[in-house]
Amino acid sequence: MNTKVGDIVSTSDILSLPSNSAVFFTVGVGGGKSHFCKHQLYDAAEIRDTQILYVINRKNPRDQFGKELYFANKKDRITITTYQAIESLILSGDGYDLSPFYYIVLDEYHHFIADTTVDIYTDLVVDLILNASCVRFLLSATPYGTDVYLKEQFSARGIYYTTYILPASYSMMKLQLFYNDDLMDSIANKAIREDVKAIFFSNNIKRLYALYKKYEDRSMFICSEYNANYSQHINEELKNKMISSERLPVQFLFATTCLDIGFNVKDTSIKYIVCDLDDIDQIKQCIGRRRVLHQYDTFQVYVKGLSNLYMTSKIKSWEQQISKVQYLMDYGSKAFVQRYRYDRNIRFDSDLICFDVDADGNCNLQPIYLGYLYYLYRIQRYQSIIDSDMNYRQYLLRELGCGTCESIAKTSKINWRYEYLESIQGELLLGHEARVKLYKALGYYRDNKNLIRSLTGLNEALLNDNLPFQIDTVVVRNPLTTGKLTGWRVKSIV
Numbered sequence: 001m002n003t004k005v006g007d008i009v010s011t012s013d014i015l016s017l018p019s020n021s022a023v024f025f026t027v028g029v030g031g032g033k034s035h036f037c038k039h040q041l042y043d044a045a046e047i048r049d050t051q052i053l054y055v056i057n058r059k060n061p062r063d064q065f066g067k068e069l070y071f072a073n074k075k076d077r078i079t080i081t082t083y084q085a086i087e088s089l090i091l092s093g094d095g096y097d098l099s100p101f102y103y104i105v106l107d108e109y110h111h112f113i114a115d116t117t118v119d120i121y122t123d124l125v126v127d128l129i130l131n132a133s134c135v136r137f138l139l140s141a142t143p144y145g146t147d148v149y150l151k152e153q154f155s156a157r158g159i160y161y162t163t164y165i166l167p168a169s170y171s172m173m174k175l176q177l178f179y180n181d182d183l184m185d186s187i188a189n190k191a192i193r194e195d196v197k198a199i200f201f202s203n204n205i206k207r208l209y210a211l212y213k214k215y216e217d218r219s220m221f222i223c224s225e226y227n228a229n230y231s232q233h234i235n236e237e238l239k240n241k242m243i244s245s246e247r248l249p250v251q252f253l254f255a256t257t258c259l260d261i262g263f264n265v266k267d268t269s270i271k272y273i274v275c276d277l278d279d280i281d282q283i284k285q286c287i288g289r290r291r292v293l294h295q296y297d298t299f300q301v302y303v304k305g306l307s308n309l310y311m312t313s314k315i316k317s318w319e320q321q322i323s324k325v326q327y328l329m330d331y332g333s334k335a336f337v338q339r340y341r342y343d344r345n346i347r348f349d350s351d352l353i354c355f356d357v358d359a360d361g362n363c364n365l366q367p368i369y370l371g372y373l374y375y376l377y378r379i380q381r382y383q384s385i386i387d388s389d390m391n392y393r394q395y396l397l398r399e400l401g402c403g404t405c406e407s408i409a410k411t412s413k414i415n416w417r418y419e420y421l422e423s424i425q426g427e428l429l430l431g432h433e434a435r436v437k438l439y440k441a442l443g444y445y446r447d448n449k450n451l452i453r454s455l456t457g458l459n460e461a462l463l464n465d466n467l468p469f470q471i472d473t474v475v476v477r478n479p480l481t482t483g484k485l486t487g488w489r490v491k492s493i494v
Contacts, residue, residue, distance in 0.1 A: 028168020
């Protein structure tokens with residue numbers, strides 16, 4: 001079994017830390033973080049007669065850990081809250097007082113960067129933590145580069161920090177790649193025949209919900225409670241039962257990776273985990289939801305396969321997304337306004353830019369820097385796979401160290417086309433070169449074996465292939481001249 005945090009950091013080690021310091025733990029899910037807080041850290045707080053603040057990203061693990069503390073009789077010195085609760089108080093103007101807490105635990109601290117796609121205020125809590133005088137414990141299995149950023153900030157402030165790395169072991173699982181989305185249906189039917197349980201993770205909420213409805217009598221569905229279109233389908237009774245019992249109360253769980261799905265299950269009857277995800281760090285987090293109870297507790301994990309074409313397309317899309325904020329950081333507000341003053345396509349939240357108003361009422365443009373770091377991290381992660389001279393299967397095998405990894409189904413052109421179109425939807429394709437790349441990537445041919453290049457022909461081919469996408473003509477103003485530019489844009493039609 002894995003080495004635990006409490007095995008390498010004792011109560012005396014904690015007591016010897018400087019009063020204003022930071023300890024980073026790169027710890028796999030199931031690395032004994034809560035046990036460490038309830039024992040070694042609690043004992044240190046008792047000796048110092050002080051308090052511990054435990055900050056977590058999601059309500060579900062907050063409630064789960066709260067119950068653990070209650071039954072362990074440890075709530076007298078440990079206060080639990082969420083990053084969002086602190087953030088809300090800061091935004092309200094009330095602020096959050098950290099002075100009662102000598103020790104602060106920042107669980108899943110990759111939240112500061114990883115969740116900027118849904119929360120652009122994470123830097124408010126970062127600033128609070130950086131400027132506090134306390135001993136900080138920062139724990140995550142997948143730091144998303146947040147550790148690099150925070151260490152730079154601690155160094156700039158002269159704050160001592162140290163790092164412990166406890167890599168997770170995935171040797172208990174068998175890994176297989178899939179390319180055909182129908183596989184999730186096949187796994188569900190296989191689980192039914194074998195009378196075992198399965199968890200399905202995906203960020204494609206439409207696909208996930210459709211599967212849930214198909215197996216509704218034996219399943220449950222979880223997404224962010226802030227999702228206006230789907231949150232009403234969450235069965236709170238089943239969710240709470242899962243959290244309290246740490247077992248899956250139904251045969252299937254269909255879950256997104258959004259804010260409110262944090263949970264742990266200790267259920268050996270879960271034999272299949274399906275990750276329809278394109279983020280290795282998310283995959284690690286999702287696999288870790290299913291705790292391993294003993295050396296013979298094995299299960300099968302299915303991960304969506306990725307092509308170099310898909311990753312290259314995503315890199316290009318992300319580079320385009322951060323291009324404006326990169327320009328702002330390189331040249332400043334005045335140059336940015338001069339460069340983009342006629343650009344009607346600027347969306348400040350998605351372009352990672354905000355207004356900063358100083359005490360005198362002066363307004364300046366500022367980068368949403370942690371959001372920028374998220375996309376930079378994703379770009380670097382994909383680029384490292386492409387540059388590794390390994391295919392995705394080989395890279396995953398090395399990353400997870402899980403023994404063997406097989407591809408269980410060969411992809412069809414239609415599946416690759418879906419993947420490709422999904423990766424570039426919404427992206428503005430300007431110029432002849434961009435259009436050529438699109439129709440060559442799709443690779444549709446007429447009966448006379450000529451490549452289909454026209455917009456009408458491509459849309460007809462997509463319709464015939466049952467692909468839920470359409471390519472539209474888009475006219476935009478040329479920011480450098482008074483003329484207009486014509487481009488293409490892929491959009492979803494479901």
